[in-house]
């Protein structure tokens with residue numbers, strides 16, 4: 001009764017569109033057959049064929065402690081017998097909101113939702129409701145989930161698929177969405193409600209803001225009465241103890257969270273000052289709701305994860321990421337491939353490019369040369385799982401101990417040499 005990855009993929013494709021529940025998982029942009037995960041622990045995932053991989057996907061950053069961390073699993077196991085959802089408020093929702101408020105200066109109130117998409121969609125509705133303005137400014141290559149008004153020039157899966165938006169999203173839904181190039185101050189006016197930004201862009205590979213860009217954006221927003229929203233679904237509780245605000249010194253008006261704060265269960269959140277959050281129902285006129293919002297298992301997992309993430313944990317994550325980024329740059333560059341391995345805090349990027357990547361155009365040029373797909377497969381054959389698309393970051397976790405990182409680097413040298421040999425270059 002051993003079924004292979006290929007057999008499961010065939011079976012999946014009969015009953016699930018493309019065989020997957022999120023497009024990037026399909027391997028479309030790298031080719032080949034996805035591995036079906038049977039289990040995961042720490043830095044590793046094991047597929048249905050019993051092959052183990054060093055995993056740098058880590059649920060796109062949700063598993064910052066590594067997979068199946070005992071504290072998180074323990075919290076879920078302890079919570080489950082008390083019931084899995086009630087439709088009434090619970091203590092842990094308060095505790096999780098307090099934990100977020102306690103870590104981030106300027107956050108006074110938090111509303112929990114069930115995904116990053118929901119968090120950003122709701123935050124922007126709130127921004128429009130609070131300002132009475134209609135326009136949203138976003139940056140090219142930044143991904144903010146798959147809500148209609150934000151599916152314009154996105155990164156991640158949207159970029160992977162070469163779509164500028166999506167079928168099924170009418171022009172009217174993006175008519176008030178302005179897409180600006182990252183690292184260039186956008187034009188704002190009295191119709192602009194909000195500027196939404198990934199403070200460190202991590203869905204077009206990893207692209208750091210130019211020095212002073214976020215501060216200049218803050219000033220421009222203030223001049224025009226525009227709210228600034230940090231989409232911290234990746235950077236929140238990863239970039240630093242207090243997220244992007246601590247890292248950049250720039251305080252937004254609205255924050256969106258996801259990934260890390262669920263400890264691997266479905267949680268998102270959006271947050272702001274009590275004043276701005278008071279526009280939200282039931283206090284104010286901006287409607288937002290969710291049957292499973294603040295779910296008891298998800299809040300248990302999220303709280304357990306945040307408890308592990310003290311300041312020492314971020315120092316350790318930085319150290320691990322530095323070891324990985326430096327090692328990969330040397331190993332791949334040493335094999336003769338032009339490579340950029342940017343690192344920002346615990347986030348690592350990987351571009352097969354001659355020069356640092358500063359914009360979505362640069363990122364697209366690097367993604368278009370086919371090197372990522374070749375390297376991805378050369379690594380996967382050696383037991384290292386990178387994200388199956390050139391626009392994703394690498395997510396080393398606290399479970400990526402030095403020996404594992406060093407093994408990754410050694411395998412990357414081999415994989416890069418294979419890519420060079422295949423392409424007949426030196």
Ligand SMILES: *Cc1c(COP(=O)(O)O)cnc(C)c1O
Nearest residue numbers: 115116117143144145233234258
């Ligand atoms: C992942 C992501 C989202 C969407 O979150 P989901 O939980 O996948 O809906 C939004 N914004 C950013 C920056 C993300 O990385």
